[in-house]
Amino acid sequence: MAPAAPGARDVAIVAFGQSDHRRSTDELSEVEMLMPVLHDVLAATGLKTGDIGFTCSGSSDYLAGRAFSFTMALDGVGAWPPISESHVEMDGAWALYEAWVKLQTGDCDTALVYSYGKSSPGSVRDVLTRQLDPYYVAPLWPDAVALAALQARALIDAGDTDEPALAGVATRSRTAARANPHAQLRGSVPHGDYVVRPLRTGDCPPVGDGAAAVVLAAGERARRLCERPAWIRGIDHRIEAHGLGVRDLTDSPSTRLAAERAGVFERPVDTAELHAPFTSQEVVLRKALRLGEQVTVNPSGGALAANPVMAAGLIRLGEAAARIHSGASERALAHATSGPCLQQNLVAVLEGDPR
Amino acid sequence: MTEVLKAPLVVEFPFTRSLGPVQSAFLTGLRERTVLGVRTADGKVLVPPVEYDPVTAAELRDLVEVAPTGTVTTWAWNPEPRRGQPLAAPFAWVLVRLDGADTALLHALDAPGPDAVRTGMRVRVRWSAQRTGAITDIACFEPYDQVTAHQAAAHTGEFAGEAVTGIVAHARLDYTYSPGRAQSQYIHALSGHKVVGERCPSCRKVYVPPRGACPTCGVATTEQVEVGPRGTVTTFCIVNIKARNLDIEVPYVYAHIALDGADLALHARIAGIPYDQVRMGLRVEPVWDDSDKDSRYPDHYRPTGEPDADYDTYKELV
Ligand SMILES: [Zn+2]
Numbered sequence: 001m002a003p004a005a006p007g008a009r010d011v012a013i014v015a016f017g018q019s020d021h022r023r024s025t026d027e028l029s030e031v032e033m034l035m036p037v038l039h040d041v042l043a044a045t046g047l048k049t050g051d052i053g054f055t056c057s058g059s060s061d062y063l064a065g066r067a068f069s070f071t072m073a074l075d076g077v078g079a080w081p082p083i084s085e086s087h088v089e090m091d092g093a094w095a096l097y098e099a100w101v102k103l104q105t106g107d108c109d110t111a112l113v114y115s116y117g118k119s120s121p122g123s124v125r126d127v128l129t130r131q132l133d134p135y136y137v138a139p140l141w142p143d144a145v146a147l148a149a150l151q152a153r154a155l156i157d158a159g160d161t162d163e164p165a166l167a168g169v170a171t172r173s174r175t176a177a178r179a180n181p182h183a184q185l186r187g188s189v190p191h192g193d194y195v196v197r198p199l200r201t202g203d204c205p206p207v208g209d210g211a212a213a214v215v216l217a218a219g220e221r222a223r224r225l226c227e228r229p230a231w232i233r234g235i236d237h238r239i240e241a242h243g244l245g246v247r248d249l250t251d252s253p254s255t256r257l258a259a260e261r262a263g264v265f266e267r268p269v270d271t272a273e274l275h276a277p278f279t280s281q282e283v284v285l286r287k288a289l290r291l292g293e294q295v296t297v298n299p300s301g302g303a304l305a306a307n308p309v310m311a312a313g314l315i316r317l318g319e320a321a322a323r324i325h326s327g328a329s330e331r332a333l334a335h336a337t338s339g340p341c342l343q344q345n346l347v348a349v350l351e352g353d354p355r
Numbered sequence: 356m357t358e359v360l361k362a363p364l365v366v367e368f369p370f371t372r373s374l375g376p377v378q379s380a381f382l383t384g385l386r387e388r389t390v391l392g393v394r395t396a397d398g399k400v401l402v403p404p405v406e407y408d409p410v411t412a413a414e415l416r417d418l419v420e421v422a423p424t425g426t427v428t429t430w431a432w433n434p435e436p437r438r439g440q441p442l443a444a445p446f447a448w449v450l451v452r453l454d455g456a457d458t459a460l461l462h463a464l465d466a467p468g469p470d471a472v473r474t475g476m477r478v479r480v481r482w483s484a485q486r487t488g489a490i491t492d493i494a495c496f497e498p499y500d501q502v503t504a505h506q507a508a509a510h511t512g513e514f515a516g517e518a519v520t521g522i523v524a525h526a527r528l529d530y531t532y533s534p535g536r537a538q539s540q541y542i543h544a545l546s547g548h549k550v551v552g553e554r555c556p557s558c559r560k561v562y563v564p565p566r567g568a569c570p571t572c573g574v575a576t577t578e579q580v581e582v583g584p585r586g587t588v589t590t591f592c593i594v595n596i597k598a599r600n601l602d603i604e605v606p607y608v609y610a611h612i613a614l615d616g617a618d619l620a621l622h623a624r625i626a627g628i629p630y631d632q633v634r635m636g637l638r639v640e641p642v643w644d645d646s647d648k649d650s651r652y653p654d655h656y657r658p659t660g661e662p663d664a665d666y667d668t669y670k671e672l673v
Pocket of ligand 1: 558559
């Protein structure tokens with residue numbers, strides 16, 4: 001899995017698309033929300049659904065409130081006649097990882113990865129409690145904001161941040177999101193009242209619906225599909241112990257290890273797209289990834305500007321790739337997370353060809 | 356454009372989960388007002404206990420008893436408790452390292468306000484009056500001033516009474532379901548006793564019920580097409596087991612029906628003909644329940660009396 005593994009294939013993100021993220025899209029079914037995004041990435045590469053070697057998606061039945069909800073979305077990719085397809089009940093970043101592995105096997109040269117989440121039908125704070133340890137934690141119904149707030153307090157106690165600094169993270173993110181036409185929250189947003197102290201509304205991500213898709217391609221195929229492919233130089237994901245009280249919440253060793261294995265620390269990156277739905281989590285990630293002030297963090301606005309659950313991590317990979325595609329970045333880091341308090345973390349390094 | 360439909364959707368389930376030996380001892384202990392942890396090979400005491408070492412993955416079975424008192428390692432003030440949470444009045448979420456333990460347990464702290472809570476404060480368990488062997492046997496923590504030295508002591512994990520070997524984890528989530536544009540239009544049309552599909556702009560197939568996309572071409576279907584009302588039975592089965600809450604006499608026939616003009620078969624019940632005379636190719640028409648003005652689907656389909664359809668006309672839809 002190391003970036004220079006012998007025989008590893010060069011694989012790149014060659015196209016990225018996302019929906020406009022909105023508080024509610026109840027006029028659209030999942031497939032209706034997803035389809036324009038799929039068409040965007042196919043149009044960008046000139047590929048048709050029948051040309052794609054492997055399709056992988058990420059979504060959650062708990063968000064939809066229905067079993068096997070992903071099968072309905074498959075209508076949007078033209079799944080008949082039968083295609084080579086897989087699904088992860090996780091953020092689409094992990095679907096991208098699976099597709100990357102598939103491309104490494106040499107089975108195919110192209111892959112379509114998509115993910116989507118509609119938080120609007122339910123209450124996402126309550127829905128996310130169902131992913132917690134069912135014996136000791138889930139019966140207490142601690143919501144996602146409460147768990148993030150415990151982490152924020154631990155950081156403040158450790159002297160790693162304070163409430164004004166957290167407000168600064170929120171302001172910087174949403175100011176950056178002014179340039180992102182897809183973002184849900186942009187520009188000046190009040191720091192607001194405490195939701196679960198010490199986190200205020202401004203420290204929390206917007207709740208919304210959205211979808212994202214990328215196309216991956218290997219070797220020469222990538223060069224033919226994209227002027228400046230975003231080569232995945234390394235990608236890795238790691239997990240923490242599930243017991244929150246076992247972990248040091250002020251640190252993210254799993255992120256650091258994934259970054260090490262992905263080759264992040266071999267050379268500086270110029271951009272980092274971090275999946276930090278709460279302001280306090282950016283503090284943890286910057287420390288774990290040793291990001292200095294010279295690195296542009298979340299030029300898209302990050303998850304504080306738009307957090308479609310199950311797609312927000314894939315969007316970080318897509319946004320980082322888009323910066324490579326446009327020439328705004330030479331070497332970018334993309335991070336995705338899943339679970340409470342940064343429990344699972346995926347890190348990738350993307351590079352453009354030298355110019 | 357027609358109004359998009361919405362309806363409440365409640366997903367509720369009592370998950371029955373079995374416990375391993377360590378979890379069983381821990382939850383049985385809570386029932387008996389005793390907090391157990393587990394000791395790792397390097398001497399750390401984990402509370403709540405787990406069955407495998409989070410660092411080495413080695414099996415852990417070495418139970419110890421810790422104190423019901425401890426220290427807050429981090430906290431968060433919850434001004435608006437949500438359904439299912441331990442306390443109804445505002446409270447603090449806390450991670451508590453119990454005396455004798457090296458890791459912390461998540462729970463609620465009953466305190467008058469955020470100013471009364473700080474990291475490092477001393478707390479103790481407040482037990483629930485009714486205890487069943489669940490994490491909620493700890494009602495919450497409460498402030499407790501004293502500092503007591505406590506060494507974790509070995510424990511057999513055995514208690515008087517039956518051991519708790521499972522839990523029932525109740526879960527309820529509330530949603531507002533919306534089927535989206537295409538299916539809303541389909542359901543609206545049904546209330547006018549019409550069946551509408553959508554035509555794919557690429558392959559020209561008509562899908563019913565429409566879901567807004569052609570699964571073959573992966574493109575949006577937008578052109579609305581009225582299909583039926585008559586159709587052809589493409590395949591069927593005979594149902595011999597009576598469904599609960601359904602007063603339909605068995606045996607009856609459930610069939611796939613290709614409505615005229617549709618490229619996908621719907622399924623529905625066939626009546627008005629003895630069950631053993633239903634056949635592929637039978638021509639049928641819908642029967643709506645007139646007693647229910649808002650009925651959203653035909654009650655059943657019955658024979659039209661036309662000659663059977665040629666196999667070639669529906670073989671693509673079987
Ligand atoms: Zn079609």
